[in-house]
Amino acid sequence: MSENRTLMMQGNVAVAEGAIDAGCRFFAGYPITPSSEIAEHLSRRLPEMGGKFLQMEDEIGAMGAVIGGSLGGVKSLTATSGPGFSLKQENIGYASIAEVPVVIINVMRGGPSTGLPTLPSQGDVMQARWGTHGDHPIIVLTPAGVRETYDMTIRAFNMSEKYRVPVVILLDEIIGHVYEKVTLPPPHTIETIERKKPDEPLEKFRAYRADESMIPPMPAFGDGYRFHVTGLVHDETGFPTNNTQKIEEMLLRINGKLDHYRDEIVEVEEHIEEGSQIGLVTYGSSARSSRNAMRMAKEQGIPVSMLRLKTIWPFATEEILAFAKKHKYLIVPELNLGQVKHEVEHAAACHSEIFGVNKISGDPIPPTDIFNKIKELS
Amino acid sequence: MSLHYEIRLSGAGGQGLILVGKILAEAAAIYDEKNATQSQSYGPEARGGASRSEVIISDGDIDYPKATNLDLLLAMTQEAMDKYSGDVKSGGIIVADSEFVHNKPEGDFTVYSFPITQVAENEIGKKLVANIVALGAIEHLSGIISEDALLSAIRARVPKGTEDINIRAFKAGQALVQK
Numbered sequence: 001m002s003e004n005r006t007l008m009m010q011g012n013v014a015v016a017e018g019a020i021d022a023g024c025r026f027f028a029g030y031p032i033t034p035s036s037e038i039a040e041h042l043s044r045r046l047p048e049m050g051g052k053f054l055q056m057e058d059e060i061g062a063m064g065a066v067i068g069g070s071l072g073g074v075k076s077l078t079a080t081s082g083p084g085f086s087l088k089q090e091n092i093g094y095a096s097i098a099e100v101p102v103v104i105i106n107v108m109r110g111g112p113s114t115g116l117p118t119l120p121s122q123g124d125v126m127q128a129r130w131g132t133h134g135d136h137p138i139i140v141l142t143p144a145g146v147r148e149t150y151d152m153t154i155r156a157f158n159m160s161e162k163y164r165v166p167v168v169i170l171l172d173e174i175i176g177h178v179y180e181k182v183t184l185p186p187p188h189t190i191e192t193i194e195r196k197k198p199d200e201p202l203e204k205f206r207a208y209r210a211d212e213s214m215i216p217p218m219p220a221f222g223d224g225y226r227f228h229v230t231g232l233v234h235d236e237t238g239f240p241t242n243n244t245q246k247i248e249e250m251l252l253r254i255n256g257k258l259d260h261y262r263d264e265i266v267e268v269e270e271h272i273e274e275g276s277q278i279g280l281v282t283y284g285s286s287a288r289s290s291r292n293a294m295r296m297a298k299e300q301g302i303p304v305s306m307l308r309l310k311t312i313w314p315f316a317t318e319e320i321l322a323f324a325k326k327h328k329y330l331i332v333p334e335l336n337l338g339q340v341k342h343e344v345e346h347a348a349a350c351h352s353e354i355f356g357v358n359k360i361s362g363d364p365i366p367p368t369d370i371f372n373k374i375k376e377l378s
Numbered sequence: 379m380s381l382h383y384e385i386r387l388s389g390a391g392g393q394g395l396i397l398v399g400k401i402l403a404e405a406a407a408i409y410d411e412k413n414a415t416q417s418q419s420y421g422p423e424a425r426g427g428a429s430r431s432e433v434i435i436s437d438g439d440i441d442y443p444k445a446t447n448l449d450l451l452l453a454m455t456q457e458a459m460d461k462y463s464g465d466v467k468s469g470g471i472i473v474a475d476s477e478f479v480h481n482k483p484e485g486d487f488t489v490y491s492f493p494i495t496q497v498a499e500n501e502i503g504k505k506l507v508a509n510i511v512a513l514g515a516i517e518h519l520s521g522i523i524s525e526d527a528l529l530s531a532i533r534a535r536v537p538k539g540t541e542d543i544n545i546r547a548f549k550a551g552q553a554l555v556q557k
Binding site for chain 1 (some may be wrong): 403404408414418421439443
């Protein structure tokens with residue numbers, strides 16, 4: 001296909017098509033509502049593209065399988081929802097420490113536990129950052145529409161390949177299931193990034209030796225380079241170490257690489273209304289409710305600005321601080337009890353007063369709830 | 379005033395309401411070249427339970443993909459009618475299946491009650507196409523999407539080999555309104 005493709009597309013299908021256009025050729029997963037359409041779609045599409053689809057015995061196995069797929073040199077994806085995301089956490093830690101590029105989709109539903117299988121939530125924001133134990137690097141993205149889900153899936157693969165980190169995309173049931181009209185770019189115009197491969201002689205190769213880029217080149221199993229992969233803290237040979245200096249070096253490097261590239265990872269969308277005293281800090285499907293509330297406020301002559309977090313981890317601390325300095329009040333609407341609000345309070349450093357608009361009933365946030373808060377503050 | 383039209387299709391799981399939502403949205407967005415979104419809400423049951431599908435049709439951007447102020451409500455069960463008639467805006471339209479909805483709400487809207495499922499069963503010979511009969515009635519009452527667009531979307535969306543029976547169901551739905 002060389003033409004632009006205009007069609008009605010579901011958010012979950014946008015993940016699947018984005019993954020294919022990013023060059024993903026391996027999916028392993030275990031179906032779970034509201035993410036199942038991703039697996040369903042890829043079970044048909046991947047074989048057509050010469051890729052492989054694998055339904056595993058559970059989510060733990062699926063996460064292990066995509067790590068294996070990626071070590072084999074193939075861009076790999078898994079998709080799940082709340083309970084499955086909990087199960088994947090152990091192996092997400094493994095991907096973080098072993099620096100294996102993988103993309104994980106979590107279409108958030110109401111929790112905890114099996115919770116609300118068919119209803120939306122944004123309750124996994126903190127889990128996406130801290131669900132696996134230990135200080136670890138991870139990137140988390142929060143799309144707010146179908147086209148953006150497609151674009152962010154490609155971006156997720158590109159970042160995971162470039163920085164050798166697991167990248168999580170947090171959709172919620174609304175964004176995963178909504179059908180919207182999208183126009184996708186011709187596949188050949190899409191920019192994809194491939195992991196850097198080593199070019200040194202086989203005998204000189206050290207699997208975890210990084211140059212100033214902080215990111216070691218990564219051969220695929222079978223390329224001829226011998227290397228060892230472990231979840232234990234390791235030195236540049238890839239074998240475990242108890243040398244305190246090497247431990248610190250390694251952990252500072254894998255965590256520090258995201259600080260180093262922070263400015264190209266963190267993406268926000270800012271919309272400033274002149275004279276606004278109130279700002280909305282928002283993400284995912286709540287951004288849709290927020291945009292509507294902003295419009296309602298504007299019609300009543302109340303200017304309201306908006307900062308939308310497209311990358312939610314690493315957190316947009318600098319951007320939020322700058323936004324907070326311009327606003328007396330910040331409102332953080334979310335489908336949880338205030339997970340991002342707490343982070344915004346921290347980032348805003350007392351420059352504005354912060355309020356939440358929260359919903360955990362399985363309903364989306366009605367724009368009028370946000371609008372009422374705006375009216376109360378204006 | 380720019381176009382902004384909200385439709386909620388409500389009833390029980392298995393009545394095909396999500397498919398009708400997809401057909402409506404695709405007809406509006408792809409064949410009529412407007413903007414549209416379709417979203418859904420359903421329970422954890424494989425069939426039965428309450429099901430709801432929503433379509434917003436607009437000529438601009440659609441911020442919030444859920445319907446809150448309905449121009450048209452399709453109620454295929456009494457439960458759906460009781461629960462959602464209050465969300466219909468003044469001057470709006472309600473289409474109800476007379477076989478399942480006996481108590482009609484009072485309000486500043488027009489209720490059209492048709493034997494949708496009976497027509498599917500008796501005239502078309504397949505209860506399963508009641509959703510498409512309802513779509514025919516919606517086409518005629520709302521006037522928001524062109525007939526050609528809907529026919530194209532039906533052909534594209536229904537299972538292969540069932541196009542003719544679905545088109546007949548659609549026409550039967552239109553005829554219900556004309557009667």
